[in-house]
Amino acid sequence: MISILSYAQTGKISGAVTDKKTGETLIGVTVRIKGTTKGVSTDVDGKYILQAIATGKYTLEFSYVGYQTKEVSDIEVKSPATTSLNVILNEANGQNLGEVVVKASFRQESVNSLYAKQKNSSVISDGVSSDQIRKSPDRNTSDVLKRVSGATVQDNKFVVIRGLSDRYNNATLDGASLPSTEPNRKAFSFDIVPSNLVDNLVISKTATPDLPADFTGGSIQIATKDIPDNNFISFGIGTGYNTESTGKDFISGTRNVSDYFGFDNGDRALPANFPSRNKFNSGLTATEQTAGMRALPRNWNTYNNTALPTQNYQFTLGRVKDFKNTNRFGTLLSLTYRNSQTINNDVIRDYVNVDYHDNIYRFSTSLGALANFAYTYGKSKITFKNIYNRNYDDSYLTRTGFNFDRNRDTRYFAFDLLQKSLFKSTIEGNHALGENNSKFNWSVSYANILNDQPDQKKVSYQRNPADIGTDNYAYVASTGTLSKENSTLFSKLNEDNYSGGVNYTLPLKMFGQLATFKTGLTSIYRERTFNARFVGLRANTAAANADQIARRPLSTLYAADAINSGAYFLDDISGDADSYTANSMTNAGYVMLDNKFGEKSRLVWGVRVEQFNVKLDATVPSPQTSVDDNYVDVLPSANYTYSLTPKINLRASYYRTLARPEFRELASSAIYDYELLSLQQGNPSLKEAKIDNADIRFELYPQAGQIISVSAFYKKFHNAIESYNQDSGSSRIVTYINSDNVNVYGIEFEFRKSLDFIAKTDFLKKTTFYTNLSIMRSKVEINNSGINLLRTDRPMVGQAPYIINAGLQHSFLNDKLNFNALYNKVGRRLIVAGGVFFPEIWDVPRDVIDLQLALKVLKNKGELKFNAGDILNQRLTQYYDRDLNDKYNFGSTDETISSYKPGGNYSLSFSYTF
Template sequence: MVRSTFSLVIAAFAGTAAAQGGSGIRGKLTDAKTGEPLLVCPISVISGGNTFVETNLEGFYELPLPPGTYDVRFWCDQYEGVDVKGMRVAEGFVARDLALKPVEGAFTEEVVVIGTVDTKSESGLLLQRKLANTVQDSIGSEQISRSPDSNAGDAVKRVTSATVVGRNVFLRGLGGRYAATTVNGVSLPSTDPDGHQAPLDLFPNSLLSTLTVQKTFSAEMGGAFAGGVLGIETNSYPATLQTRLRLSLGANSESTFRSRRTYSGGSLDFLGIDDGSRSLPSSVPSDRPLTTRDAQAEQVSESFSNTWSSRTSSGLPNGSLSFSVGNTHSWGDGRAFGYLASALYSRSDAVTNADAQTFRINDQDLIPKDLYRSEFGATNTNLGALFNAGYQLDSLNDVSVLSLVSSSTEDSAQVLRGFSDTDNAEFDATRLKFSQRFLNFNQLRGTHRFGAEDALTLRWQANVSVTQAKEPDTRDLLYLDTNGVRRFRQAANSGERFFSSLGDTSGGGSVSLRFPLGAVEMNVGASAQMSQRRFDARRFSFLFVGEDPEMLGLPAEEMFSGDNIGPSFLAEERTFLTDSYDGFQSIYAGFISAEVSPLERLRLIAGARVEAFTQRLESGSSFAQGQAPASTDNTTVNPMPSLNAVYALTDKANLRAGYSFTVARPQFREVAPFLYYDAIRRRSVSGNPELLSSRIHNADLRWEFFPTESELFSVGGFFKRFIDPIEQVVVSSIQGDVGYRNAEGATALGLELEGRVSLGRLSPVLSPLRVGANLSLIHSRVSLGQGQQISTSESRPLQGQSPYVANVNATYTRESSGTEVTVLYNVFGKRISEVGFNRLPDTYEQPFHRVDVTVSQRLSEDLRLKLTGTNLLNQSSNFQQIGTDVFRYQPGVTAVAQVEWSPF
């Protein structure tokens, strides 16, 4: 069956209206052979009117009609249609259930949904999973609402084999270049100058419809595929008028009303917007680097704000506010218009107080080198808005437009205090940082059906996105205390101001055509996606130019006061040559796939995709001294075959298998033939123009069983073989500087188990209880070979890969009182967070056991209360080297109360 979401919306809208009174026909369509419900099947009046509706995800329909006599057609793709003539409708609704017979020789288990079916419900997601051509796992807004998760990064870890490290998702133990993220089918750029993924915390849950992890490749997907693709689908318009207001208030045991580090910022910081007080002063030369010999050096030095030190304050409660409104309007001639508009604001304080140390190695023993205490305080602010609208011209043609805006800001202050073995002195270091990330995504989509029984379907989309990341005026300060004398240390990252901005504009489009060719269902298409990126950074150090060393012992604000700027201190440009670059990237692709059923219960989907990938980068800052600017220009053409097979063992069980040969490509800076400075990790990184794209063999096998529409059992396994995997290797034993190279090879092998079941199977008393669990066991190995330079291990697990990941959840629902209670458990196995070098062992992040609870209570027809608690075991995050702690902190227990008001 080939139908769009809009038709489902119209059916739901009509059904709701009918339920409130009136007359017409209602019933259910089922498969005469299996009894399975038939979804998205058209029921149309062929005489006496022109009304048209479709069955919903459970096979039910409601066709509102005024009293009269009608001829009605019931039809489904690959089923024998039924015309019922002379149906008489009086007051009220006439019940009419029909069981349609499959067309002789047709594959009766297959339902191909070309449009995006409304899969917010768990049953809808499982139905989509059952009918899909690829191995996939999903979580929808219905399941997300039962958890305390606040954004896509929190929610996706509930999916089998998915973990989150920092802001990035790891799929089947693979992250970075091996785990792609798409929004409505379009890949988005990262807001990290050196990163691979679009940060998931830019997508608050109030804007999400579904999160789907595609685990096997098909020709319609982008070719950069290894661990999988996380597909984010945004909310669509509701069937009837709906407004929703959510207000939440929360507290964290480590931050709320507790002392935390902060500093004096701008007047708009509460909105996550810099008011300009952190901007680069206008007096700074824009055509040349600033030097202490510059005639305006003193004036420019005084123009920088004189805020260097942190202060303490009490953390405030966390809060959020969101609002949404949507509706669908339909007309009798088949036209319809739907829309959804939503907005979100959230703010939270965070405290991370950690004990940390670094080591040197003596024989096989770790000897403490630097021991320190880290006090980190941050305020995180999120602003988001979404507008989604669609227009159905008639039952065969519809278009929709989406605009998404999201901004995320972290305003932080950090103080480190301890002993430095390198300096043989006590030290205290301060960093003040304001980091803002912004995303604007816009998309126009259309679906058009032609021919008898809509045999030909044309789908197209065009998109434009803007991504920005800004770090205005990051300040670093370092003091050493030797024999009780505390002095400012003039060194790299001390007395330094850092300003950076990244802008990435991407655009493109795609078109596909699905049509039958005899017994084969063909799908052909093409796409183009281009991205233009600009990164600029400038850094300035305040140098001691005076003669009185006592000045170095003053507090920072006094030391860099107007009286001392000039005679004792001057700012000088320390921008690196590679602090500025322009990058261009394009992917032109074409694909063809064919779906055929050589046996009654067997589906084969074979396809091929070809991508032409171009990457150009030019680097060189006009504010830096040194070597000439460098550039790189690479073009590759990659063919990618795929084969997926689905065998329906029974009406409720599938056996799936898949194979593909895909690619993983290096990023801009990884192929640049020069050294650059990683401003986030404070280390030098060397690019390698000789890097090759990695090629990956992917193989999957899965058995899945769907006892009911909301229950599932599955067992699956996967194997991946990497050719020329790109690895980050350590090239400096002193600073930990790194570079990139193609390793000899790598493998990943995994087992995935999942189950969801209602305990009503055991006893009717337990019917309100549902439980679910998933477990992933993953083994990976990368061989760096003899050219591994100073890395400690020639062979090790992939960085960030957990050997096991487990999720367990239990939900109690009492419909009569509107009560729902959910308990969730998540744990991951220890994983490498930092690769060891110069005989130092790898640093492992230890397992983290997380228990969360959500209680939802309906207070009235339009008011609901939701209470959540996270990390109830109060687990600590711990990083170790050979069983010795190197970094440990308490995330704390968080409790949130949320009120949701839906007057319509």
Template structure:
């Protein structure tokens, strides 16, 4: 009987819902952009009405028809929206409804319901009134421009540049000084050593807005300098979301080519993870593995060798087109006729498969020569060939929200799974005339697989305590992530005039690496706000705290092939190396472990960061808003690990057991002044102190080799001659100025200036002591500073001619002059290789800081025809990538001129179907980094050619 009653209840609710429609909207103050809580909303000539909730939102269910909706609130003019059409089973979303102060106009204002969709204007109002200097893009603008993912939308934000097609950098500063948060909470990305998350995983129909804070306020985390990008996802969709999309991409260089390099993996590679085909063989992690001299039987040794996958060579096959698909659903509904509140939900699932193939990839290692009269660089090691990559990304996002009039609860869960299969064939040319090099030619096959996963959970509550002016917001988030590289294989045949074989001192013996990384990130945050009146004006006191706990476990296991009784000649066919006749005891091949006990490439690190802050916002003088705040962060990072000397039994080596490698208590003051020159003009000034801290990897004894380039990363804890192993955080003083002019329709013009002073910045330095291999280490270098100017304009072109009504221009330029004062060690090393006619100064450009960033775009938008098109250009200037010393010159990343075109056409009477077309890298530019030295011809450090790609897609809103 209970089941029958339940079914009848559900059917009744469905029939009632189907016979009514819904009117929804959000009421905001026109002057401040803040939402209005408790505004009265009445459907005229009916008994239906409600009041707005803590988000300023309302929802009214009513029979089909055409109505007038009246919104009123004490101190504001009454607004009536006429001709609001209600259709059974559908939502009429009125968008943001702006109430003006009642001193502006006493009589009631009547407008039509179709016209009030001003999300972009609301964002401009928030930008104008915000304590920090903000730039951003709203969901309305994303919908207008047709941007499919967050990374496409972020390209349009002032001062933003995109790295690798997925990571956001602000003001030309690198990843160390940029930060990304999700719904106001720290979240690590799929690359655990980056501050920024992959932005191409977020579909724009789930995003409320993207906002970049250019300067610090006390309620923000202090570990950013260039900018803090926050992604705010929807919790209560304004309208029902039910959409699906598919797209195809084609690059003549990468897709449908029969030269694509790959290798056989597992059956679940298409889902972004390995099924065990690359798993570490049983017993391989033991302290002693079976070898001819380990005391094991011949059969045990042979069986152990055969437990390793025998495939060591890359295969060629035809690559497919790039393709992707996504599905999103979301809605909100009232519970029990609104007496119990509202429930909202949102869900998205996306899948992407991309192919990348470079047929002329080049990695170079170059040196200066001893003769100061010889300017040209000589090569130490050149590696060139072909590289194929297949990248799978699956993303899922689910959210559930419950809201009453004065409280809101939200739960969000996100899961990302990423798998990248890489295979390469290279020729290695080693120059025996270079310092530390033996001289050889080798043919190398490289096989890699990286699988990464991230699971994030957020629980958030917001409470407004009646009319007391108090608001409480609490958030708790946990992220569990992993990044594994199972069975990285490198097989390099050394070529001689007589034969090809394996030579340990040249191309090396065939090797295999397993890498494991697991990390947990837990954040708790509490913010309390008190709204009050100061001298007749609104003021705000805000205080709160947070605690972040992070833990990482990392391990590398290494194995290589050895030859019992000596090596013999081999045909250069990698897949023939591990055939039965070559395996011990029939042959002479066996595997040797390169892992000591304890393992020097294994560590555990933790971070505890406890923060408290207080800030106050008030108008101390007419038209002058002041925001004073201070934040305290107690940051403790502990490390358990050891160096190679200790792991090899030398008691003089270093061994850390849960030792604090970073223990800092810092105070971060901030002052923001906003002077309102006119209603639509602001003059801003700000000072703040922020910080940039080393990562887990940087504060370790880890030695991590890139199996493709053979370049080695060394953790900073290694003390090497002029480096004491004591890496400390970088503290930054920031001064910002901005004049901004806001115009109707989201148009804007602004000029900004900024200055930053860096105390002991961290940069990646080439180790001069490592002559036989290319090794790098993060170090504190001399103090630095930079000066910058930023210009932004967003303007419709109808001022030129009425025929250009639908055209707009947006552009922003950031120009920066940076300077590092070298340490004595760096300055002396550079002077050792000073060229004739050269005068080495003790200052240089800051690593990672682009001297300029340019974003420009011309867009065409016609809402009636459902057409949106744009041509967008982005470039950042020549940037110091790696600091060279002495024998090794600096490496500079070259400007990459990105010119992209997009076209979107909405189809159907309701414009629910959208066709997308895009062309990327129209200029066919290459991604390159060069060694540069005084009067020398630049030489290639890295070079790949991404080619020109074309994409086409279709999406439909059901």
């Protein structure tokens, strides 16, 4: 009983040991409690953990061959907590090898290690730690990314870095590349990763040879947690209110219990016995026509409810097992759930030939699961990390207004369900080799992307104003012809990704200084199938009851009695290019050196070679729809750092990167976007873009955790990939083009500091102000005479002229109460390049303010959070800038593509950790 009680009243000390100059973790460092025989060695990640330490203060001794021994005192251990201490070691020179013992206090060393971590990055980068994430109102990774210098987020999930659109970024999760989660764009939906499971997040804005080369704005590296320091169970529950939605009338189609769990019950899927496209082409008998119409999902009923508050739940389990031989096994399991019912009310669409007002009702469920396992033994570590996310979005749109082309009053209805899922699994091994701290790393990964869009059905009713006062003045369904505007879409995208890589790191001596040589190989294979069917019922205008049926309300328009009476024909308008298969193979190899010259200079340089092959075939391949492109690119890079003082860095870099067309951007498949009244279609002639980049940066670290920096950058694009409003017909088609040359340049400023420089008071010391400001300019040159553009002297698509992030943090009551205020604004951006009839589409800037108040309760094991998001609730607006005056003027010659208020979000959540 006494021994059990004694063990229960002990704590732990854990941390990592790194080289002061390089930031590299050190393997095999001996960590010992001074005056005892109790000690451990750092593992392959440079981490250590001392367990079962009685409450009190201790001194730790860190010793390693070739480095000065360090003693760190005043380390306080409290039961049952884990005290975190990261340590940096200096190389020993020939004269004092093994003779000098460096002494520091716990507080001094904590500050020193944070300084070293900030300064030792080999590239220009910005990041967010798990501690910063915990103190922000951010629920998921996309929210976290908004706080990074030069970064912003579109549609609450797609990341824009340095003002460049999301297609110019790449992302890795736990070291493996993340595939695009979107069927119609190159983008990763960052809202799928819960923020509390992120160990750290770094955006590299310059390239090194060991990073994938397909980025220009930034390479986003997310590391999730694996081995926890302690066993724990935590849960969280929250609810939220949206000012435009919660408590308001909510209209939707049929709702099933399974919808709340993120899965459709199957009623909306195209039946297995539905006639194939080949069968349609060969002709259907009357019996087959009737059977097909009856089999087609035809539930057009709508239901009125009240939009409920958002709800979210989270459960996390951490377990760690320590073995006598210092081996450790850890696991982290997490489940998240979120449901929301949102209304975009009175969405204005007033441009070219329409004046519409939409109401959009969206029922959304998100499920997430994470399962990470890790085992450390000797100088090796094996991790097995898995993530699954599923998003279920069921939308209902109603539209009223006037169509000037048809000279008709219009009512339009659309039901749309989109089910998206991502599963990703990675096995990774890290091994120390020999006694010289060399490392061997390997990984294999599999990912599956699924986008299932069953039963997207649409119908339009028209009324002639000239018939006012007559019996003909009534809304009549436009079912006489079938097009992508009013057909039912059944589409399914499935993509499998396989990747693997090996890396080898070797420390060595060059020019009398410690250097690091690194080399590696990677391969990524992607395989996608996309199938789309556009089917529907076309009115038999010769039927005796055709006019009467066309005047029916939505719920009975396609009723069984109308089908049985011969009022409709079954049609399939799918094209040969609407379905496709595609695959790509990327092979890469690199070599790089990390050299030190004297005490202050560092150069990380090398070359990466990537070979890329992409193939795409439509259902019926042709020279116009097929793609078979092969590229080999040599990509040099050099990053130079000069440490002017222990607190100041000067950086300069050059690197070459690239941007590759996504499958969807190459596919000729044309999908109708009923919200934006346009077709989206790829371009099989699209080519790879190459980019030359140069950066300089000044960094000042006034104190640990604080920074003042100024950066400048320049980018030269060759064959930049941009979206474009095609002007070839009367209907808008959004497609993609290569712009011959694009020049982008800008500056960034970042400031993060406590306010105690104003006055030495405790209040200002606990108050931190931070801001980052980016100002960018770009110019496009296009020599392609076959493209009908309104103008070529324009900025690059997606390039924001400025980005502002700012925040104020303060801690009360010994950090038990934390307040955080955040501000974000993105300058006017070009969303789609334009022709003459359908000109450029621009995004209107808006001010976003978020607030959070967090209170620790129940002996710091519980936390109560109140969040207020987007409290100004300014309109989200996209428009045609007809007068070319670079500003939006509602009611003027400018035309509104989309404008609505998303609503302010107010939420309350509680979490507790056992």
